[in-house]
Amino acid sequence: MKKxxxxxxxxxxxxxxxLTGCGGDKKAEQAKPAAPQKKVIRVAFGLNDKSxxxxxxxxxxxxxxxxSKGRYEVQIFHSSQLGDDLGLMEKxxxxxxxxxxxxxxxxxxxxxxFMVFDFPFLFKNEAVVDKVLAGPFGQKMLKNLSxxxxxxxxxxxxxxxxxxxxxxxxxxxxxxxxxKIRTMQNPIHLEVFKLLGANPTxxxxxxxxxxxxxxxIDGQENPIxxxxxxxxxxxxxxxxxxxxxxxxxxxxxSKKLWDQLPPEDQKMIQEAAIEGAKVTTATNRKQAGEMIxxxxxxxxxxxxxSDADLAKIQEAIKPVYDKYKAQVGxxxxxxxxxxxxKAEAAK
Numbered sequence: 001m002k003k004x005x006x007x008x009x010x011x012x013x014x015x016x017x018x019l020t021g022c023g024g025d026k027k028a029e030q031a032k033p034a035a036p037q038k039k040v041i042r043v044a045f046g047l048n049d050k051s052x053x054x055x056x057x058x059x060x061x062x063x064x065x066x067x068s069k070g071r072y073e074v075q076i077f078h079s080s081q082l083g084d085d086l087g088l089m090e091k092x093x094x095x096x097x098x099x100x101x102x103x104x105x106x107x108x109x110x111x112x113x114f115m116v117f118d119f120p121f122l123f124k125n126e127a128v129v130d131k132v133l134a135g136p137f138g139q140k141m142l143k144n145l146s147x148x149x150x151x152x153x154x155x156x157x158x159x160x161x162x163x164x165x166x167x168x169x170x171x172x173x174x175x176x177x178x179x180k181i182r183t184m185q186n187p188i189h190l191e192v193f194k195l196l197g198a199n200p201t202x203x204x205x206x207x208x209x210x211x212x213x214x215x216x217i218d219g220q221e222n223p224i225x226x227x228x229x230x231x232x233x234x235x236x237x238x239x240x241x242x243x244x245x246x247x248x249x250x251x252x253x254s255k256k257l258w259d260q261l262p263p264e265d266q267k268m269i270q271e272a273a274i275e276g277a278k279v280t281t282a283t284n285r286k287q288a289g290e291m292i293x294x295x296x297x298x299x300x301x302x303x304x305x306s307d308a309d310l311a312k313i314q315e316a317i318k319p320v321y322d323k324y325k326a327q328v329g330x331x332x333x334x335x336x337x338x339x340x341x342k343a344e345a346a347k
Contacts (some may be wrong), residue, residue, distance in 0.1 A: 007041045007321075015157075016206065016250060017272055017331045018320040020098070021110060024299070025111055033124075033151055035294060037075070037308065038070065038071065038072065039068075039071060039072045040072070040073050040074075040075055040076055040098075041064065041070075041073070041074045041075070041078060041098045041099060041269070042074075042075045042078050042082075042097055042098050043057050043074060043075070043077065043090075043098070043099040043100065043101075044061070044078075044081065044082040044083070044088050044097060044099070044100050044101075045057075045077070045078060045079075045080075045088070045100055045101055045102075045133045046078040046080045046084060047078060047226065048077065048078055048079045048127060048229060048230075049077070049149045050229045051078070051226070052157070052225050052227050052280045052281075052284040052287060053078075053101070053156070053249065053280050053285035054076070055076050055279060055280065055283045056156060056276040056277060056278075056279040056280025056283065057074075057276055057279075057280075058076070058151075059275060059276045059279040060074060060272050060275070060276030061074035061076060062275060063271075063276065064268070064269065064272050065276055067268050067271075067272065068265075072093075072265075073092075073117055074323060076152045080205075080206060080235060082097065084204065084205075084221040085100070085103075086102075087106070087108040087111060087174075088100040088102070088112070089106070089150065089252075091254075092149070092252060092253070092254040092255075093148065093149040093150065093255075093256075094120075094149050094254075094256070095254050095256030095257050096146055096254075097254060097260040098107040098253060098254055098257055099251065099252065099253050099254075100252060101249045101250055101251045101252060102245045102249065102250065102252075103158045103247040103248065103249055103250075104117040104118070104248060104250060105117070105118055105184050105186045105189070105247045106184070106186075107145075107250065108186065109185070109186075110148060111144065111147070111148055112327050112328060112329075113141070113144055113328060113329060113332055114141070114144075114188075114330045115186075115188055115245070115327065115328045116141075116336050117245075117247050117248065118186055118188040118189060118245060118247060119188060119320065119321060119324070119333075120188075120192050120243075120244045120314075120317055120320070121244060121310070121313075121314055122173060122246065122336075122340060123160075123173060123340065124247075126285065127343075128340060128343040128344055129248070131339075131340045131342075131343035131346060132234075132336070132340055132343050133155045133248060133269075135343075136339070137197035137328075137335055137336055138155060139340040140157070142154070143263050145250070145252060146255060147256045148256065149254070149256065150252045150253070150255055151242070151252060151253040151254070151255050151258045151272070152250055152252055152306045153243075153250075153251040153253055153269070153270055153273040154250075154251050154266045154270075154273050154277045155248045155249065155250055155251075156248065156251055156276075156277035156281060157248060157249065157275065157280055157284045157285070158223055158246075158247055158248055158249045158278045158282035158284075159223030159224060159225055159246075159284050159288060160223060160224075160225065160243040160244075160245070160246050161221045161223055161243070161244055161246070161247065162218055162221065162222070162223065162224060162227070162239060162240060162241050162242050162243060162244075163181070163219060163220075163221045163223055163239070163240040163244070164214075164217025164221070164222075164227060164232055164236040164238060164239050164240070164300075165179055165181070165218045165220075165236060165238050165240075165243045166212065166217050166218055166236050166237050166238070167179060167218050167219070167237075167238070169238055169240075169241065169301060169303045170237065170238065170240045170303060170305065170325065171303045171306070171309060172305070172306075172312070172313075173196065173197075173306055173309065173313050174197070176193070176196040176197045176198045176199070177187075177196075177197035178197065178199065179198045179199065179200070179218045179219055180198070180201055180216075180217045180218065180219070181198045181199065181200055181201065181218065181219045181221060182200075182202070182203050182208050182211065182212075182217045182219070182221075183195055183200045183201070183202055183300065184202060184203050187324070188320055188324055189245070190202065190318050191317075191320050191323065191324075192244070192318075194315060195299065195316050195319060195320065196313065196317065200224055202219050203217075208220050208230075208232075209230060209231070209232070209235065210212055212235040212236060213234075213235045215232055216274050216286045219236065219238075220236075221242075221244070221245075222233065223284070223288070223296075224287075224288040224291050224292060225284050225287050225288060227239070227291075227292065227295070228287070228291040228294070233295050233298045233299065233300050236300065237299070237300065237301060238300065238301050238303065239292075239300045239301070239302050239303070240303045240304070240305065241292070241302065241303070241304050241305075242305055244321060244328060249280070251273045251277055252341075253274070254271065258332070262291060266300040266341060276305070
């Protein structure tokens with residue numbers, strides 16, 4: 001009997017030790033620090049994955065992964081997967097999306113100061129553009145976005161906008177007459193094409209190709225990279241290298257989410273955005289040089305506007321400057337024009 005009692009006590013003690021050990025292991029596991037959760041930066045935009053913008057954002061993603069040592073992951077949503085420009089900017093304001101980069105034209109729908117970039121034939125070439133955007137005026141415009149709950153990180157290239165149509169060569173003022181041209185929903189763009197004698201027709205970008213295909217509209221205007229990437233050459237016979245408007249992209253971040261980041265991470269993201277934007281700009285310019293001959297090979301007829309005809313066109317659209325200068329703010333407009341003149345004079 002004593003032996004049985006002793007054996008029972010041994011078993012009880014052993015079981016207690018075993019349970020204690022298991023509990024200790026569980027506590028030890030619970031005490032282990034959890035692996036830090038990777039932070040996500042979602043970048044959404046309208047253009048497709050063949051665009052210079054996608055190339056630039058891929059570079060941005062690589063830089064963030066390297067500099068953050070994997071703490072951050074950049075997720076790229078192209079081709080309007082998360083919405084159009086206005087919808088994406090609203091998401092930034094609400095803090096439900098980190099980044100996007102519309103052109104300045106849709107930004108002007110909620111901040112009229114950005115209409116300053118919509119005036120036609122402002123910039124003679126890319127060298128002038130680069131000086132103005134990198135200078136005090138460009139930096140001032142980026143800072144202005146903070147009034148709208150958005151952090152302006154840097155400018156990037158959208159490119160000069162050029163005209164395509166399926167009807168005829170457009171090289172002089174009278175050639176615009178009666179053409180139904182898709183434009184953005186932008187008051188200055190609409191007014192310009194009306195004054196030229198065309199019928200401007202705003203519509204969402206995703207609707208443009210089928211509208212051209214079905215003949216609902218005769219033409220559209222966009223940078224060369226966009227014309228090529230979206231295969232407008234399949235439904236458009238004529239391309240005019242009009243370079244009528246330069247509306248840059250702006251890489252922007254939600255201020256609500258930006259303010260939650262530590263300063264060192266803000267610096268890292270800003271630097272990566274600048275490098276990504278440089279890649280977009282370089283890619284856009286390289287591709288444009290290659291794409292114009294390619295568009296010609298694909299059957300498009302290329303036209304240019306002579307200096308004499310350009311002077312007539314500028315005279316025809318002069319009322320646009322008179323009408324919208326006050327809306328943008330005359331001092332801001334004059335400041336930009338002074339910066340442009342300074343850039344043109346610089347060697």
